[in-house]
Amino acid sequence: xxxxxxxxxxxxVRVCSLVALATGVRVQNLKEFREGxxxxxxxxxxxxxxxxLLMRQFDEPEYNNDFAAWxxxxxxxxxLAERLSAINPTEFTDLEELRQELVEVVEMRLDETxxxxxxxxxxxxxxIRSQIVVLDTGREICRPEDLTxxxxxxxxxxxxxxxxxxxxxxPDRVDDFSGWLIWMGEEYKETIERLKAIDPYFSSLKExxxxxxxxxxxxxxxxxx
Amino acid sequence: MDNxxxxxxxxxxxxxxxxxxxxxxxxxxxxxxVVHVNSTREGGGVAEILRKLIPxxxxxxxxxxxxxxxxxxxxxxxxxxxxxxxxGDRVMVSDTLLQAYEDTNxxxxxxxxxxxxDADVVFIHDPQPAPLIHFxxxxxxxxxxxxxIATNRPYRPIWKYLRxxxxxxxxxxxxxxxxAQPLPHPQYLVxxxxxxxxxxxxxxxxxxxxxxxxxxxxxxxxPLILQVSRFDRFKDPLGVVEAYRLAxxxxxxxxxxxxxxxxxxxxxxxxxxxxxxxxxDDPDIHILLLPPDAHRTINALxxxxxxxxxxxxxxxxxxxxxEAMWKGKPVIGGDTGGIRLQVVNHHTGFLVSTPEGAxxxxxxxxxxxxxxxKMGRTAKAFVKEYFLITRHLxxxxxxxxxxxxxxxxxxxxxx
Numbered sequence: 001x002x003x004x005x006x007x008x009x010x011x012x013v014r015v016c017s018l019v020a021l022a023t024g025v026r027v028q029n030l031k032e033f034r035e036g037x038x039x040x041x042x043x044x045x046x047x048x049x050x051x052x053l054l055m056r057q058f059d060e061p062e063y064n065n066d067f068a069a070w071x072x073x074x075x076x077x078x079x080l081a082e083r084l085s086a087i088n089p090t091e092f093t094d095l096e097e098l099r100q101e102l103v104e105v106v107e108m109r110l111d112e113t114x115x116x117x118x119x120x121x122x123x124x125x126x127x128i129r130s131q132i133v134v135l136d137t138g139r140e141i142c143r144p145e146d147l148t149x150x151x152x153x154x155x156x157x158x159x160x161x162x163x164x165x166x167x168x169x170x171p172d173r174v175d176d177f178s179g180w181l182i183w184m185g186e187e188y189k190e191t192i193e194r195l196k197a198i199d200p201y202f203s204s205l206k207e208x209x210x211x212x213x214x215x216x217x218x219x220x221x222x223x224x225x
Numbered sequence: 226m227d228n229x230x231x232x233x234x235x236x237x238x239x240x241x242x243x244x245x246x247x248x249x250x251x252x253x254x255x256x257x258x259v260v261h262v263n264s265t266r267e268g269g270g271v272a273e274i275l276r277k278l279i280p281x282x283x284x285x286x287x288x289x290x291x292x293x294x295x296x297x298x299x300x301x302x303x304x305x306x307x308x309x310x311x312x313g314d315r316v317m318v319s320d321t322l323l324q325a326y327e328d329t330n331x332x333x334x335x336x337x338x339x340x341x342x343d344a345d346v347v348f349i350h351d352p353q354p355a356p357l358i359h360f361x362x363x364x365x366x367x368x369x370x371x372x373x374i375a376t377n378r379p380y381r382p383i384w385k386y387l388r389x390x391x392x393x394x395x396x397x398x399x400x401x402x403x404x405a406q407p408l409p410h411p412q413y414l415v416x417x418x419x420x421x422x423x424x425x426x427x428x429x430x431x432x433x434x435x436x437x438x439x440x441x442x443x444x445x446x447x448p449l450i451l452q453v454s455r456f457d458r459f460k461d462p463l464g465v466v467e468a469y470r471l472a473x474x475x476x477x478x479x480x481x482x483x484x485x486x487x488x489x490x491x492x493x494x495x496x497x498x499x500x501x502x503x504x505x506d507d508p509d510i511h512i513l514l515l516p517p518d519a520h521r522t523i524n525a526l527x528x529x530x531x532x533x534x535x536x537x538x539x540x541x542x543x544x545x546x547x548e549a550m551w552k553g554k555p556v557i558g559g560d561t562g563g564i565r566l567q568v569v570n571h572h573t574g575f576l577v578s579t580p581e582g583a584x585x586x587x588x589x590x591x592x593x594x595x596x597x598x599k600m601g602r603t604a605k606a607f608v609k610e611y612f613l614i615t616r617h618l619x620x621x622x623x624x625x626x627x628x629x630x631x632x633x634x635x636x637x638x639x640x
Contacts, residue, residue, distance in 0.1 A: 014640075017622075018623075019620055019623045019624045020413070021413055021414060022399065022414055024405070024407055024412075043634045122403075122562075124403075128402055128414065130634075131624075131634050131636070134637045135250065135638050135639060136638075137245075154242075155246055156242075156610075157246060
């Protein structure tokens with residue numbers, strides 16, 4: 001990154017751990033779900049969109065957030081699940097805005113239906129929140145071409161931090177690789193566009209690491225030839 | 226085993242990157258004195274986890290201690306009732322037993338004072354030592370209550386009593402969100418795990434796996450399905466026998482039901498007799514009553530099976546599911562509790578609600594051998610990622626850092 005002194009910052013490789021916590025908010029029908037969405041802490045909205053990707057997440061998720069998955073599997077509301085799954089969390093400036101959108105979508109469904117959909121007692125939705133611990137690994141990348149060497153060795157937690165968590169934490173809502181390369185010159189513009197085009201919600205972190213590594217390999221490999 | 230060898234052995238199974246992450250977390254906890262307290266060194270899931278967790282923590286350079294509280298017959302009678310009540314049994318506990326429980330904790334608190342008073346982090350496991358905190362009003366560190374029991378439907382009068390002790394902790398840890406209870410402090414969620422290097426899960430020589438066929442007079446050619454569980458109604462062994470019968474009408478098959486032997490549990494005896502009755506004299510149904518330390522035998526049976534069932538109608542987490550998946554076996558499991566976290570339909574196995582559903586999936590998997598093998602591989606990879614002891618430890622270390630730093634939602638360390 002540009003420090004304003006003509007000097008460029010290295011890319012610092014970080015790693016994070018997430019720990020989940022119960023919020024005490026559990027719901028069993030669509031009305032309660034709406035109330036839950038209003039009451040749940042912001043960190044719970046974060047968890048069910050982003051944190052889930054680092055927690056126990058199966059490789060081939062059907063939906064891109066836990067709310068949609070529950071609407072489908074708990075309430076058997078496929079249409080609602082599709083609408084909830086269409087929400088792209090990076091389009092919202094903050095978690096409050098994202099929460100409002102979720103509430104809107106659920107209210108729309110409540111307006112449409114005469115019966116309130118219920119889940120079985122043992123399929124309640126449990127609002128979970130998470131806390132995140134970020135550590136510096138001590139590793140750094142000074143030249144963009146070194147990404148080809150370092151990214152394939154990154155842990156799932158590093159990929160999560162730099163590629164997914166970054167989209168919420170950075171002002172431009174971009175992953176850290178793009179955020180760094182943008183300062184390294186015009187030549188990386190296409191790579192940045194390709195990075196932005198990767199949908200992070202339907203791949204496991206392992207797969208994302210492979211996709212990103214391949215992208216860097218193609219770009220830097222072609223440059224060498 | 227020395228520290229570097231311990232770390233190397235786990236790195237071989239869990240991966241270098243996982244161990245690297247653990248070292249990075251541990252580096253920020255150096256110098257802290259951490260103490261775990263439970264009620265037994267041998268037997269039971271908690272001791273099994275601690276026996277591996279403590280050396281691993283020490284190998285990572287953490288000053289970790291393991292203390293055990295001791296008590297008399299009345300104390301254990303009381304805590305066994307607590308255990309059953311937390312799982313939902315309507316159990317009455319007399320005042321005499323409660324007094325023995327509190328007195329035992331008072332005596333142990335006195336004995337453990339030198340270790341616990343100045344500890345930086347104290348993990349108290351399960352209800353047995355829960356009142357210890359009361360005897361340390363001037364404690365130095367953070368105290369956590371770790372509940373390993375499935376407390377989704379606790380018997381309220383007993384929980385109300387235990388809650389009085391638990392509320393005094395700085396935080397508690399439950400295995401699943403369904404188990405968490407209203408408490409005035411943070412409730413962390415850390416699912417259980419298996420140790421890939423224990424006798425129950427370690428890789429076995431092919432000869433040792435093959436030996437179970439002879440030992441239990443199993444047919445080495447016929448497909449083998451297995452359920453490992455106590456003879457408990459919630460594990461639905463009768464449903465397993467029915468599923469086997471339905472599937473056997475279409476495919477050759479043998480069934481092993483492996484569980485503990487006769488115990489002081491009268492309900493277990495009744496269920497076992499019912500299973501024997503249901504099995505009649507079918508030579509392809511093998512009911513095995515194994516001793517509690519038959520870990521390698523269970524391991525070999527799980528490896529010898531073509532697929533594994535856990536057809537529970539109610540389940541806490543279901544570590545037998547994790548164990549089977551770790552051995553590359555798809556699991557046909559009841560659609561309940563922690564089994565849902567592990568069995569992903571069409572990927573790591575199938576969730577079923579009836580014996581008919583289980584029979585259908587048994588036939589499907591035995592017919593599509595390629596799919597059975599692929600699902601087994603996926604199941605193993607899933608366990609490697611999320612249900613090994615290394616992940617368990619990672620979450621303990623992370624939450625220790627969070628507690629030490631005051632607990633905001635995002636903590637950046639060493640930056």
